[in-house]
Amino acid sequence: MSRVDHSEASSKFIEAKDHLEFHDRRLWDLRKKRDSESELLPEWEDLRSLASAIKEHTLSHLADYLEEFERNAKRNGAQVHWAKDAAEHNQIVFDIMSSNGASMLVKAKSMLTDECDMRPFLENRGIEVMETDLGERIQQLDDEPPSHIVVPAVHKLRGDVARVFSQTIGTDPDNNDVHYLAESQRQHTRPYFLRADAGMTGANFAVAETGTVVVCTNEGNADLSVNLPKLYIASIGIEKIIPRIEHLGVFVRMLSRSALGSPITQLTSHFRAPRDGTQMHVILVDNGRSERLGMADFWSSLKCIRCGACMNTCPVYRRSGGLSYGATYSGPIGVIIDPTFNLRKYSSLPFASTLNGSCTSVCPVKINIHEQIYKWREIIAKRHQLPFVKQQAMQIAGKVLSSPKLYRAAVETAGSSIDYLPRLMIYSRLNAWGRQREVPEAPPLTFRQWYLQNRGKK
Amino acid sequence: MIKAALFVPCYVDAFFPEVGIATLELLERLGVEVDYPLNQTCCGQPMANSGCHDDAAATEALFVENFSGYDYIVTPSGSCTHHVREHLTAIPQSDETLKVRGSTYELVEFVHDVLKVRKFPWAKFPHAVGLHNGCSSLRALRTAKMSEIEEPFFSKPLDLLSSVKGIRFVTPERPDECCGFGGTFSVFEEPVSAKMGYDKVADYQRAGAEYIVSADMSCLMHQKGCAERLAVPIKFIHIAQILNGARA
Numbered sequence: 001m002s003r004v005d006h007s008e009a010s011s012k013f014i015e016a017k018d019h020l021e022f023h024d025r026r027l028w029d030l031r032k033k034r035d036s037e038s039e040l041l042p043e044w045e046d047l048r049s050l051a052s053a054i055k056e057h058t059l060s061h062l063a064d065y066l067e068e069f070e071r072n073a074k075r076n077g078a079q080v081h082w083a084k085d086a087a088e089h090n091q092i093v094f095d096i097m098s099s100n101g102a103s104m105l106v107k108a109k110s111m112l113t114d115e116c117d118m119r120p121f122l123e124n125r126g127i128e129v130m131e132t133d134l135g136e137r138i139q140q141l142d143d144e145p146p147s148h149i150v151v152p153a154v155h156k157l158r159g160d161v162a163r164v165f166s167q168t169i170g171t172d173p174d175n176n177d178v179h180y181l182a183e184s185q186r187q188h189t190r191p192y193f194l195r196a197d198a199g200m201t202g203a204n205f206a207v208a209e210t211g212t213v214v215v216c217t218n219e220g221n222a223d224l225s226v227n228l229p230k231l232y233i234a235s236i237g238i239e240k241i242i243p244r245i246e247h248l249g250v251f252v253r254m255l256s257r258s259a260l261g262s263p264i265t266q267l268t269s270h271f272r273a274p275r276d277g278t279q280m281h282v283i284l285v286d287n288g289r290s291e292r293l294g295m296a297d298f299w300s301s302l303k304c305i306r307c308g309a310c311m312n313t314c315p316v317y318r319r320s321g322g323l324s325y326g327a328t329y330s331g332p333i334g335v336i337i338d339p340t341f342n343l344r345k346y347s348s349l350p351f352a353s354t355l356n357g358s359c360t361s362v363c364p365v366k367i368n369i370h371e372q373i374y375k376w377r378e379i380i381a382k383r384h385q386l387p388f389v390k391q392q393a394m395q396i397a398g399k400v401l402s403s404p405k406l407y408r409a410a411v412e413t414a415g416s417s418i419d420y421l422p423r424l425m426i427y428s429r430l431n432a433w434g435r436q437r438e439v440p441e442a443p444p445l446t447f448r449q450w451y452l453q454n455r456g457k458k
Numbered sequence: 459m460i461k462a463a464l465f466v467p468c469y470v471d472a473f474f475p476e477v478g479i480a481t482l483e484l485l486e487r488l489g490v491e492v493d494y495p496l497n498q499t500c501c502g503q504p505m506a507n508s509g510c511h512d513d514a515a516a517t518e519a520l521f522v523e524n525f526s527g528y529d530y531i532v533t534p535s536g537s538c539t540h541h542v543r544e545h546l547t548a549i550p551q552s553d554e555t556l557k558v559r560g561s562t563y564e565l566v567e568f569v570h571d572v573l574k575v576r577k578f579p580w581a582k583f584p585h586a587v588g589l590h591n592g593c594s595s596l597r598a599l600r601t602a603k604m605s606e607i608e609e610p611f612f613s614k615p616l617d618l619l620s621s622v623k624g625i626r627f628v629t630p631e632r633p634d635e636c637c638g639f640g641g642t643f644s645v646f647e648e649p650v651s652a653k654m655g656y657d658k659v660a661d662y663q664r665a666g667a668e669y670i671v672s673a674d675m676s677c678l679m680h681q682k683g684c685a686e687r688l689a690v691p692i693k694f695i696h697i698a699q700i701l702n703g704a705r706a
Contacts, residue, residue, distance in 0.1 A: 006647070352647060354593065354641075377509030398515075401499050437652060439683065443476075
């Protein structure tokens with residue numbers, strides 16, 4: 001599998017100036033709204049600490065809480081399945097569908113089903129899958145993955161949506177009106193809810209003590225997906241467990257504030273038991289999570305509640321777009337979990353960061369994201385997954401900078417420092433610094449030379 | 459009398475000797491006896507931040523060798539301080555290494571927290587200034603309140619600069635946004651890096667800044683390169699230069 005080249009992809013994103021400016025401004029607005037909301041809660045930092053502590057406790061007792069959840073979900077009348085990886089998950093969904101003679105699935109937004117690549121799996125087996133979240137539906141119709149975990153089509157302008165809809169659901173290609181486009185999609189989707197054989201959601205939280213699946217949405221499409229068809233399937237990553245219903249309040253208070261800067265989502269739906277005459281299935285999915293839980297430096301990434309605050313604040317993400325990461329999860333959280341799926345393929349991602357740390361500071365569950373990015377770089381270098389030119393450049397830099405003599409030879413000859421330092425930093429892409437920036441002028445004397453001339457005799 | 463060793467980072471040594479000179483002179487004005495170990499080069503950060511800890515080890519060892527004899531090591535760079543303090547881990551954690559890691563201070567921290575100086579009567583800078591806190595200074599060394607965290611306002615660089623005669627501060631729309639330097643990020647992720655720098659400089663220009671001042675010269679090197687390419691007439695100055703009495 002070929003490596004993702006984030007830098008190359010980002011340069012294409014940056015070329016589309018209108019898209020870039022909108023993307024950056026829109027996501028920065030979300031960050032600002034998040035700040036305004038958190039400022040209103042004097043207990044905000046306490047909430048972060050509490051949320052982090054609850055997640056850490058849960059992750060360190062994960063097996064117990066998963067089994068408690070399973071017992072209670074079964075007691076409620078749900079059927080519980082365990083999937084060790086994406087393939088098992090997809091097969092379970094297919095088996096549930098086919099054993100019930102179901103061929104049409106409406107679904108709410110779920111990053112997990114994207115992670116499992118479920119849609120093509122089912123479609124290849126004759127099952128029609130309809131995304132009902134507006135952003136996710138836009139992306140499905142355009143045959144693109146989501147570019148953001150909360151606002152999946154945020155990289156598109158309204159004109160792009162008008163183009164996609166006109167080609168797929170027959171809207172007027174010249175009408176960019178947001179309400180017209182949203183209403184058209186709504187009218188297009190409604191009949192599918194009525195004729196669907198099955199509905200699916202992900203989960204924001206799964207409460208062990210009650211066996212409840214909690215889904216936070218703004219559009220209401222999850223409730224329609226669950227409550228109209230006779231078959232409901234919830235796909236849940238095993239890290240979504242929280243122990244008690246009383247813990248839910250901590251997370252619900254933070255989730256939408258962190259994600260969108262709104263106090264709460266329009267709907268916080270608790271799905272607990274099948275309605276009379278229907279079935280409720282819960283699939284608990286591992287897909288690498290247990291392995292991640294065993295990684296000393298990276299296990300705490302499992303605390304993530306998928307709010308996207310780290311993406312909204314990330315200056316690199318805002319200027320490169322989610323698709324430039326070439327993975328289901330993009331932005332800072334993607335950078336630290338994607339390499340657990342495929343180190344080689346995603347080896348450039350931990351370098352798509354300035355290590356500025358803003359992500360860590362907005363994270364509602366206090367994941368030390370930028371420190372994990374730093375750690376991934378070390379692992380990628382150790383496993384010889386750095387580009388050859390960078391390896392070479394660093395070897396040379398290490399030799400020169402560890403030798404006072406070589407270092408001085410490189411920086412002290414008048415005029416040579418201008419060649420030297422940028423080359424040290426760039427090496428391969430000889431012109432990279434100078435393509436859009438001026439190179440600093442070399443002064444007549446280095447500091448050390450000045451020091452020897454002016455203070456040498458003291 | 460406090461005795462301190464001066465560490466002048468490699469890029470300051472090579473490109474911005476005036477920043478090293480201002481740091482040295484400022485410390486001396488404040489009564490510090492300053493040593494400048496002549497065999498110093500770099501702290502190892504460029505290699506370590508690229509993941510290449512093996513390539514950083516010899517440079518880190520040299521740093522410890524040069525500086526382990528001092529109780530205070532002062533440098534005009536937040537990111538180098540952060541590297542030494544938190545990330546000098548490519549070498550064995552000997553007593554000397556641990557001592558060096560615990561004794562290294564960024565200049566603003568040192569003046570603010572150790573010397574506890576707030577007045578610079580010789581300093582006058584009658585200009586509109588945008589203060590750029592480098593990300594290492596802001597979020598790792600915690601020299602100022604960061605906009606992401608709900609906490610009372612504080613700013614060590616502002617505490618020092620506000621006594622400078624005639625200085626006026628302008629605030630950009632996104633004061634804490636990273637400028638996009640990021641070490642080797644600036645060349646291996648050049649498109650995003652340059653765009654971040656352009657946006658940063660434009661933000662300060664809209665705010666009416668004549669100068670951008672920072673405790674981190676590496677951020678300024680990048681921003682200066684962007685401003686010059688954009689022909690934006692903003693000037694750049696290290697905080698040591700203003701505190702040492704630079705006029706313009």
